[in-house]
């Protein structure tokens with residue numbers, strides 16, 4: 001789509017606040033701004049989503065057949081265009097029949113997390129840090145979820161043993177609370193966990209991985225932020241997909257977290273027809289800097305069962321990083337990584353800037369492909 005076309009569709013589209021009044025006319029302001037109301041009123045059925053967008057035949061079939069949970073928070077649903085089948089939020093949230101087919105190279109557990117789980121709720125792959133999968137619940141379920149095998153299900157949690165594991169492994173200095181989305185839990189539950197972790201001497205930092213600032217910004221309440229502040233050094237990785245998500249509500253949520261002294265990083269999955277062009281990605285990354293979120297990772301989409309239609313060639317990510325590096329703030333450039341299938345971990349994919357050697361000189365290519373020499377020092 002060229003730029004003029006894009007601007008035109010956006011001009012035609014109703015802003016989210018108007019969509020809200022049309023779609024949820026009975027919700028009071030108080031209810032709308034209450035994250036628990038948002039979760040209780042998730043869009044989960046064909047009947048509900050039909051009111052929000054003009055569904056295609058294919059989407060109708062897929063909603064009936066998909067085994068992976070379908071749910072969107074009312075807030076996030078107002079960001080979806082009613083008519084545009086290529087609306088980026090729609091592509092990431094509404095099932096299509098393409099996701100029912102397991103293609104070549106796809107797995108239900110693409111990162112081999114089950115094999116790296118020494119005890120329930122823990123994934124310990126790297127030497128000094130581990131994931132703590134706190135809950136299987138999300139307020140909105142991404143079609144490209146790497147944990148589609150387990151999210152949305154009622155599974156038994158064993159937090160006590162998970163905490164014991166962390167206590168026993170003194171090499172673990174960095175614990176990442178993930179899920180599901182940890183911020184779908186109550187303040188009390190989150191605080192209980194943070195308190196347990198704070199008491200473990202070798203745990204130096206805790207991070208929370210969450211998509212709530214994008215999909216459920218009202219979750220970031222004064223009370224939550226006041227509580228989180230007590231558990232520094234606390235970091236957060238926020239999941240963002242498209243500049244459409246950078247609404248006034250999301251801006252406010254990120255500002256509250258940043259004001260509480262929580263360093264904010266972003267994680268974005270590169271997705272076909274959603275954010276796979278330099279212009280969209282630059283708008284997202286520079287937009288995140290404005291709300292004090294530092295772009296951290298850009299992920300090549302994992303080889304999840306039924307994800308082929310959402311994946312891009314790896315070259316696309318390299319092309320996007322090339323278009324950013326040197327052309328915009330260095331702070332706006334994430335690490336492009338492939339999380340290697342089978343538990344290899346995150347592997348950076350970096351455009352080639354060192355293009356050769358001439359004696360002691362290193363030959364470098366800059367952002368515009370111009371060649372420079374750097375005289376390297378001998379060992």
Ligand SMILES: *Cc1c(COP(=O)(O)O)cnc(C)c1O
Pocket residue numbers: 123124125126129130131176346
């Ligand atoms: C992504 C991930 C981490 C954190 O990796 P960083 O590069 O430190 O952000 C830790 N454990 C697992 C299993 C992961 O997938």
